[in-house]
Amino acid sequence: MWGSNRPPLVELTSLERTRLRRVALRYAGHGWDVTPGAFLARDRFVCGRVGCPTTGCHPAIEDWERSASADPARVAAWWRVRPYGVLLATGRAFDAIEVPAYLGQRVLDATRPYARAETAAEGRGPVAVTPGGRWIFLVSPGEPLRPELDQCLYVIRHGFGSWIPAPPTRLAEGVVRWAVAPEETRWRLPDPYSVQEILVDALRAVAPAAPVTLLAGHLPAPRRGY
Template sequence: MAQGKGRNRRFPQWLQRGSTRSAAVASAAGLAAARRSELVLAAAEAGLPLAPAAYPEGYGCSCDRVGCPTPGRHPVSFAWHTQASTEPQRVERWLAAQPEANFITATGRNHDVLDVPLDAGRQALEQLEADGVAVGPVAQAGESPLTGRMLFFTTTRGTPEDEDEWWPCELDCHPETMDEHPGLRWHCRGSYALVPPARLPGGESVEWVRGPELALPDPLTLLETLTDACATYMGREEAAEQAAWPMG
């Protein structure tokens, strides 16, 4: 009887410990959600036009497209360009309605994004800071040297009323031309980039390296260093491929 009573006394304590752990997990999740909302709203307040995006779900994407080629990396709506907004109230409604959604920022309106391979971006950032160049906001997407990217946020070339005044660039990147730009991609009119914090497949994420509160630099102050770093990176990639597949 005494032994049975001892087990009965311990049972409520076990339940209490389980309840405490559940409360701690719920509290941590609540804090993480609040922090995420703060960061998304900070991006909108910094002038980055935002729109809801898909997010990783299971082994695929939250969208209903079978075999989605870019899971968690694309807008939810086809009207993302006109939908994108910097209004805090609108962003708050999206956060409440779609708590798991990533967010993209529409480029070419208030800002552009220079998007480079991760290793090239790290090399360029180190060089730019050593040279005393004002870099501005920078984000990192993923950790893999093969697929990771670094995003440099800059002022935009703009969208003048006179189309002839807008100077095109061979680096211009649009959603449908991503694969054509394995090196440096220039996201301007008609393109977008994920804005931190965002979740990627495989447990990776998009995070700020330098926050959105920093002033946006002129893209031309970064371009030469970024292109040089990308050239070095692409040269190493080509050398590695040739070493892996020697020609008789």
């Protein structure tokens, strides 16, 4: 562009960085601990750490568990230079239950406002979807997985010491999005047991003749990592 001393790529990166910082500050403003994630540069994730061997999405800070924060000044400083992905530390303000899309859609349908299930209202909360087909249900923290879910390889609970990529973080396949944005539920987190109960029902609906604990051998393998 004539009259500009800054390459277009730099301008786009700056706009993206500003947008990501604004979103990270909004999460932090609701008490959700944030940590910067490696950002996608062409075909690899860059965190800024020399010699980092991790090729997928990952925290950009080595001691991220200790430094993850909802402090607005700290969060703003992280996004001052680079367009980091926005990662949310779990096991603090919330836990997260991650499932494949075919189960996630069933759980979401069961928690719609028009659903008649008794647990619908108690199970409705924010839901993120990755471009790779993983659905992430945010729930109140502290509740372990029910035994029948804990033995399912494709159902993952993110508690303390884990993290999830938050919209609009960009992954290799595309951008993470909200299926149910936090604003839609007024940042309310659902009862984790209610979500798990709906998930168990969804599993039984997929393969009603098989015990829930044995379904892992009959359904598609889980996708791990981002």
